[in-house]
Amino acid sequence: MEDLTLSISQYEDQLSVVKQALQATQEIGERESLLALQSELQELINLTRESLDVQNNREDDRNPGNDATNTNGLDDEYALFMKEMAETGAYEENKDSQDKPENSGQNESTDSNSDIEDELSSLLGMKCAVYHTHTWGGKPSLHNAMVSSVVPRQDDDQFNDLQVKVLFTHPTHAEMLPCPFYLNGDCKFSDDQCRYSHGAVVKLSDLKEAIEPNYNSVKIGSRILLKLKPPDDEDMSTAKKSTEKYHLWHIAIVKGVDIEKKSCVVKLEHGVKTGEKRKTMSDEHHVMFEEIFPLSIDGDEDTDSDDSLSDTEYPESKTMRVDCDNKALIIEKSLQNNAPAMGGWERYTRGMGSKIMLSMGYVPGTGLGAASDGRLQPVEARSVQPGRSLDHCMELSEKNAGKDPLKVEQKLKKLQKREEERNKRAYEREKEREKRNVFNFLNNTLGDKPEKTEQLITATSVEIKQSTSKDLNIEKFKLEEDCRKIENEILKLQSTLPKYPQGTSGHRSISIQIAEKNKDLNLMRNKEKQIVKEQKQRKDTQKMTVF
Known part of the structure; x- marks a missing residue:
């Protein structure tokens, strides 16, 4: 015991030295090591004190044990004396008194059990x-x-x-x-x-404390429990399937309250069927306060208890009341959230989904749910390879974390890129075929260029509507390439124009070429706009048809 007491005093001295060092040290690394040492010393002191308390209790137990042994020795001598007296006939042995010391331990345990049972x-x-x-x-x-x-x-x-x-x-x-x-x-x-x-x-x-009814909270719109009154000719002595509705409590909503008479008009949430004719009973009932049991009120600010008698509300998942502090916390979450914008599909619905959510109290940037901590991004669809085990698919996903080959979105992007490359190759083949065509060469060389260009570029809306989606993609790609070339030619002509003085034939010729190129460029862009409009109209029609 003396060693333990001495150890405790030494540990306390060391702890005081560590505390002084903490006050004098400003470096983060040294403070962390000193804090760890302080916690270890404190834990060591607590363990040493527990060991000291255990030894003290053991010594206290030894002293009563010695007295008990002395008492037991006197009892044994007394029992031996009484036995000898009984053998000589001077004393008649009482069997009950002999059995009593033997069964004293059992009686004590029986008494303790009976006390627990009584409680x-x-x-x-x-x-x-x-x-x-x-x-x-x-x-x-x-x-x-x-x-x-x-x-x-x-x-x-x-x-x-x-x-x-x-x-x-x-x-x-x-x-x-x-x-x-x-x-x-x-x-x-x-x-x-x-x-x-x-x-x-x-x-x-x-077990929890019973919930007492709070009739002061009864008002219009409150939810209560109501017990229906049975007909006079109905046998209510025992509960059976036809009469159990009169033994159960039904949820109802208060439609009117009379405080003076302590009565109210309530309407059942769900209709209750009567027995034989299967007719619905009257949903509205005039009842006294004593015949109802009020349920919890979500909007009551005076209610402090979280527990409420209700078969539809759960204390673990009740909607928390949003006050000023919670609103500030939600706004802070929205500022700290770096997640991408929710709902990329909003461009197809003109933002109606976001408008409805904002009117319901959603704060942009926060998560979904009452606590604003739900997920925003949808679960990505994954397409598992046929004939492959799940372990193999998981290995592929882990290797290509950034570009998961199992994601359906990645596959769609690959297909789209492949389609664009195919259209580009088809356009280049067709362009090469046009270059090798003798008639196109003669028309481009000998024909009237402005009229020919206008005939090639101008396309009526009927021709665009009759073209397939693939032809529209190819035509759009052609127009983009031609527009880019004409823009480059216009830039070259504009850079050459300042070299010739105004009024000269060279200046007039280059100006005419620039005007013609701009005219061709405008015609091409108009045609491209018509194609884009037709493609968008087809996509919208397809989405509406699928929906």
Whole structure:
């Protein structure tokens, strides 16, 4: 013990020296090493103190043990004395008194178990709130319930292992409705096979405080739980399929409130069928406050509790209330986000999708969802190679991280590039064929150039509409090449024009050539615009047809 105490004092001295060094040091690297040393010394001091406490407890346990051995020795001598007295007949041995010391340990454990059972039995009838998950799935929802029984515990059970059975006080579905035959001990079905509930088994540590109804929050538009009134001639002694709607609580919306009379007019969210004629009951009901149970209110600023009785709302995923701080945080996220602009398809819809999202409160630049942290980019489609394993496809994706060959978009880009190269080669072949044509050579050499150029370039809208998409692509490529050549020729002529004085024949000839080239260029550009317009119209028609 003295060694441990001395070690603790030494460690504390070292810790104080490290703290002084931290105050005097400004370099980042040295401060990090000193902080690590400080945390290690603090942890070492804590471990040493724990060891010291353990030794102190052991010594405390040894002293009562000595007294107990002395007491046990006196008891043994007393028992031996009484046994000898019984043998001589001076004292009649009491068998019960002999058995009592032997069973004292068992009695102590039995007493402790009985105390725990008594404490658990005091929970019977206690109101509480538990989470319930419906049989069809979904997220758990909070419901009021009552403890009906305690699941028998085992000897080695801890507190977290203790379980109880609860019955729901406001059942909204048949699976939550308590089985009347089970309560009377006459149910022939097991817990899993019965249509109704034999009690939900929950851990004792999962029980929450019962949610009290807040009638002050009832207003028009509030959601409540309502129990329907059965007809006078209906037998309501036991729950059955035809009458279970009168035992369940249904969700309704408040349409009118009378504060003075403490009554309200409510309308069921879902129509309830009556029995024989299958007619829908009246959706609106006039009820008193005592006959309803208010559900949570999303917009109530005075409500501080996050837990609320509702079969449609989940505390884990409730929409957070956006206040000034949250708005500032969202704006900061949008400024820090370097993701590409969302929705490249907006150019086809004139931005209607973005306008609708902005009217719903979306902040540009942030993610989707209530917390503005959802993904913006769609999941990229991937085309797996046939006959190849998934491992092989994953290796290809990892090798070509920038240009993944499995992405459908990459394949479409490759096909588009291949089509452009094919069109370019076709144009060059056709151009070479035209050069070798004798008649074209004679027309270009001997014919009237302005009229010939005008005849070649001018194309009516009927001819463009009758051409195929492939021909339009080729013609567009030709026009782009010809426009580029004419522009180069115009630049050369304009650079040559200043060499000749104004009024000379050379100046007039070059000016006429420049005017003709500009005229040809305008005709080509007009034709190119017509082709682009026709291509766009065809694409839009195709997209509308697919949609």
